[in-house]
Amino acid sequence: MFIMFGTAIISYKSLPLTKEVKKLVHLVLHALALGLGIIGIYTAFKYHNESGIANLYSLHSWLGIGVIVLYAIQWIYGFVTFFYPGGSSGLRSESLPWHVFFGLFVYILALGTAALGFLEKLTFLESGGVEKYGSEAFLVNFTAIVTVLFGAFVILSVSSQGPPQEDEYSYSAI
Numbered sequence: 001m002f003i004m005f006g007t008a009i010i011s012y013k014s015l016p017l018t019k020e021v022k023k024l025v026h027l028v029l030h031a032l033a034l035g036l037g038i039i040g041i042y043t044a045f046k047y048h049n050e051s052g053i054a055n056l057y058s059l060h061s062w063l064g065i066g067v068i069v070l071y072a073i074q075w076i077y078g079f080v081t082f083f084y085p086g087g088s089s090g091l092r093s094e095s096l097p098w099h100v101f102f103g104l105f106v107y108i109l110a111l112g113t114a115a116l117g118f119l120e121k122l123t124f125l126e127s128g129g130v131e132k133y134g135s136e137a138f139l140v141n142f143t144a145i146v147t148v149l150f151g152a153f154v155i156l157s158v159s160s161q162g163p164p165q166e167d168e169y170s171y172s173a174i
C-alpha cells in the first residue's frame, strides 16, 4: 500500500505525459493504494477476530485507522475538485496547495505507522523466541529502513521542481 501510495505521488513529476493522462494515472494509483490499505486492515481484523486477539489496542492500529480515513477523504476531495465534476478554476488553484500539503502529511503519517508496525511485529517475534541480533531481526529492521528511504525520495520528488512541462501543441526538441 505504502509503495503504491508513493508511486502515485511521484507519477506527476516523473511521467512524460499530458496533464489529463497524469491526472488519471495519479487518481487510479491512489485508488489502488486505498483499496490495498482497506484489504490489509480487513485481513488484520479478520485474523485478530479468528484468533481471539483484541482489536485496536495499539498506537499503530489507531494511527493506521487515521491514515485510511484521511486518505479516503483526500481521495474523494481530490476527485470531486480536480476530476469530476471539477471545481471552478479559482477553487482548484486555492485547493491545490492544501491538496499537496495534506497529501504529504498523510504520506508521512503512513510512514510513521508502517515503522511502528515493523517495530511491533519484531517485538512480538522476539518475545516468541526470535534472537535480538539474529538474521530475522535484521531482515525486519532493514525492510523498515528501505521503506523510510523510499519515503524520503518521494518527499524529495515533491519538493523538487521537476522537468519542464511539454507544450502539448508543439513538437519537442528531438
Ligand code: HEM
Residues within 6 Å of the ligand: 001, 002, 037, 041, 044, 045, 046, 048, 054, 055, 056, 057, 058, 060, 061, 062, 063, 064, 065, 067, 068, 110, 111, 113, 114, 115, 116, 117, 118, 119, 120, 121
Ligand atoms: C501504513 C500501513 C499500515 C496501516 C494503515 C496499518 C493498519 C493497521 C491496523 C488498523 C491494525 C489493527 C487491526 C486490529 O486491531 O484488528 C493493524 C495491526 C497490525 N499491524 Fe499494521 N498497518 C500498516 C502497516 C504495517 C506494517 C508495515 C507492519 C509490519 C510488518 C504491520 C504490523 C501489524 C501488526 C503486527 C498488527 C497487530 C497488532 C496491532 O493491532 O497493533 N502493519 N495495522
Ligand code: HEM
Residues within 6 Å of the ligand: 009, 010, 012, 013, 023, 024, 026, 027, 030, 071, 072, 074, 075, 076, 077, 078, 079, 080, 082, 083, 096, 099, 100, 102, 103, 104, 106, 157, 158
Ligand atoms: C488520497 C489520494 C491522494 C493523495 C494522497 C494525493 C497527493 C498529491 C500530492 C502529494 C501531490 C503533489 C505532487 C507533486 O507536486 O509532485 C498531488 C498533486 C495533484 N493531485 Fe493528488 N492526491 C490524491 C488524489 C487525487 C485525486 C483523486 C485527484 C483527481 C484528479 C488528484 C489531483 C491532483 C492534481 C491535479 C495535482 C497537481 C499536479 C500539479 O499540477 O502539480 N489527486 N496530489
